[in-house]
Structure formats: C-alpha cells, structure tokens
Amino acid sequence: MNTHPPIICLSDISYCYPGAAAPVLDRLEFDFFAGNHTGLVAPNGSGKTTLFHIIMGLLKPDSGRIEIFGKTVSEEKDFLEVRHRIGLLFQDADDQLFSPTVLEDVAFGPLNLGKSKQEAVDISRRMLASLGLEGFEDRITLQLSGGEKRLVSLAAVLAMEPEVLLLDEPSAGLDEKTKEHLIEILRNLDISYIIVSHEIDFLADLADSVYTLQNGKIVLDTELHLHEHVHAHTYGRQPHKHD
Ligand SMILES: Nc1ncnc2c1ncn2[C@@H]1O[C@H](COP(=O)(O)OP(=O)(O)OP(=O)(O)O)[C@@H](O)[C@H]1O
Ligand SMILES: [Mg+2]
Known part of the structure; x- marks a missing residue:
C-alpha cells in the first residue's frame, strides 16, 4: 500500500484523434507513485505514445482529470512545470533533437531551466560522457x-535532472552492449520512471511491475507474469539453474 498520494493521477481519461472512428484512450485510470519503476508493453497502435503525450500536455484529453505532483493540470501554463519535472524521451529522436550540434541539443534543457551557460555545458558534457558519448559535443x-x-x-x-522519466522505447535500435549500459545507468538513477518497450527482457531488468493497454485502458499485464520465466533471461526455454 502506498501511503503517499500518486505523483501522476489520471482519472477517466478519454482521447480520440480528430477524425478517428474510435477513441485511443477510453476512460483510462492510472496512478503512478514516487519510486515506481513501471513497464508498459502493448501492441503497436494501442496508445502508449498518446498516453505519454497526454501526461506531458502535448495532447489535451477530450475528458477526464489529470493531477500531477498533487495539482490538477489542464491549461498549457499548468504543464510548463510538469515539463520541467518530468522528462519525456520521444519515440522518434527527430522530435527531440532540433539544434545544429549535439552539445547545443543537450544544453538546451538546462539553459531553458535557468542554468548559466557554463553550468549547462558542464552538465551536458557530464551526461554525454556517462552515456559513452565523449567527443560527440x-x-x-x-x-x-x-x-x-x-x-x-x-x-x-x-x-x-527530471524527477520522473517517461521513456518511449529507449532501447529501440541500440546494440546489446549499449542496452546493458543503459540498464546500468537507469538502475543507478534514483528516479521514478515509466518505460514503454516491446523488449520483455529489457523491461524484466528495469520494471517492478508491467502494465498493458487494452481497449484504451491500462491494466496489469498478467500474461507477462505467466511468461516471465521464459522471456526474462538469455537462456529462454533451455534448461538452466537459478542461483
Ligand atoms: N496524429 C494522429 N492523428 C490520427 N491518428 C493518430 C495520430 N497519432 C497516432 N494516431 C493513431 O492512434 C493510435 C495510437 O497511436 P500511438 O502512437 O499512441 O500508439 P503506440 O501504442 O505508441 O504504438 P507503437 O507501439 O507503434 O509506437 C494508432 O492507431 C495511431 O494510428
Ligand atoms: Mg509509440
């Protein structure tokens, strides 16, 4: 049981893209608590990216209520604070990166948050180095x-330096070694996160609980629990021992 209120609370959220025949999100309910490490795995087109965009205020739900860090958010001005405290990794990197050089792209956020140029450069270099990208500036x-x-x-x-990460397929296109490194980094961060991924092993390493989207609603992924043993590690179906 969580004694603290959720930091993201979605109540009765519905969203239908203009002109679409059916809603993508349909009276969805979701509570996310500080410290949660949540996985979200669901079929293509089921609404995972839409859900992240709703949380960040990039899409406005047709109905329902969003509370983030204890406050109801609905107007653009309410979401400015949300975007400072919640970091969204876009599914498509081209939506995220828009500056001419790598250093400018990474420093953009800290500068926007009011850091000095030197501070922004320092933190950007540090982040790039931690991800194995020294020399990419x-x-x-x-x-x-x-x-x-x-x-x-x-x-x-x-x-x-967000308090919450929403990661939309962070491991897509990464080689195995880089993926392992990313797992290491995320495990060492003291941060709450929701990870959307189609890679069950990746989620098994990083998520405490895994949800799915069904008919526009979030539900606990019971099927994944049943199959966890098969998917969770390299040896898969081959006979193997647990230490
Ligand atoms: N801008 C848009 N206009 C109309 N329909 C859209 C738009 N963006 C997404 N959709 C539709 O909404 C549904 C949900 O899309 P969304 O991108 O949220 O799915 P997803 O679960 O993230 O899928 P994937 O695993 O492929 O990334 C899909 O059927 C998609 O075609
Ligand atoms: Mg998506």
Whole structure:
C-alpha cells in the first residue's frame, strides 16, 4: 500500500484523434507513485505514445482529470512545470533533437531551466560522457546514426535532472552492449520512471511491475507474469539453474 498520494493521477481519461472512428484512450485510470519503476508493453497502435503525450500536455484529453505532483493540470501554463519535472524521451529522436550540434541539443534543457551557460555545458558534457558519448559535443545532430541520436536524446532528457522519466522505447535500435549500459545507468538513477518497450527482457531488468493497454485502458499485464520465466533471461526455454 502506498501511503503517499500518486505523483501522476489520471482519472477517466478519454482521447480520440480528430477524425478517428474510435477513441485511443477510453476512460483510462492510472496512478503512478514516487519510486515506481513501471513497464508498459502493448501492441503497436494501442496508445502508449498518446498516453505519454497526454501526461506531458502535448495532447489535451477530450475528458477526464489529470493531477500531477498533487495539482490538477489542464491549461498549457499548468504543464510548463510538469515539463520541467518530468522528462519525456520521444519515440522518434527527430522530435527531440532540433539544434545544429549535439552539445547545443543537450544544453538546451538546462539553459531553458535557468542554468548559466557554463553550468549547462558542464552538465551536458557530464551526461554525454556517462552515456559513452565523449567527443560527440561538436557533432552535427542530423548526421548521427539512429542509435547515437537515441543516446543523445537520453542525454538531453537526463540533463534536465527530471524527477520522473517517461521513456518511449529507449532501447529501440541500440546494440546489446549499449542496452546493458543503459540498464546500468537507469538502475543507478534514483528516479521514478515509466518505460514503454516491446523488449520483455529489457523491461524484466528495469520494471517492478508491467502494465498493458487494452481497449484504451491500462491494466496489469498478467500474461507477462505467466511468461516471465521464459522471456526474462538469455537462456529462454533451455534448461538452466537459478542461483
Ligand atoms: N496524429 C494522429 N492523428 C490520427 N491518428 C493518430 C495520430 N497519432 C497516432 N494516431 C493513431 O492512434 C493510435 C495510437 O497511436 P500511438 O502512437 O499512441 O500508439 P503506440 O501504442 O505508441 O504504438 P507503437 O507501439 O507503434 O509506437 C494508432 O492507431 C495511431 O494510428
Ligand atoms: Mg509509440
């Protein structure tokens, strides 16, 4: 039982894209608490990215109530604070990165939060280094590979020192070694997060509980629990021992 109130509380949220035949989110209820490490795995097109955009105020629900850090948020001005305290890693890195160089992209957030130029540069260099991207500072963002863009996007999100991370497929396009490194980084951060991923092993390493979206609602993923043993580690179905 959680004795503290949720830091993200979604009540009765519905959202239908203009012109779409059916709502993507349909009277959805969701409570997210400080310290939670939540996984979200659901089919393509089920509304995961839409849900993150609703939480960040990038889309406005047709109905329902959103409370974040104990306050009801509905207007654009309410979401400004939300965007300072919750870091969204966009599914598509090209939505995240818009500056000419890597350093400018990563420093944009801290500068926007009022840090001095030197502070913003220092934190950006530190974040890039922690993600194995030393020497990338002056690279042209547009010319980076897909995996490099994903890591620079992560550095840009982490440089804002958010209290909550919403990560939309953070491991997509990353090689195994980089993925392991990302798992290590996320495990060492004292931060609450929701991770959307189609990679069950990745979620098994990082999430305390895993949810799915069904008919526009969030539900606990009971199927994943049943199959956890099969999917959770490298040896899969081969006979193996647990220490
Ligand atoms: N701008 C838009 N206009 C109309 N429909 C949209 C728009 N963006 C998304 N959709 C539709 O809304 C549904 C949910 O999309 P969303 O991107 O939230 O799914 P998702 O669960 O994140 O999928 P994926 O796993 O492929 O990333 C899909 O059917 C999608 O086609
Ligand atoms: Mg998506």
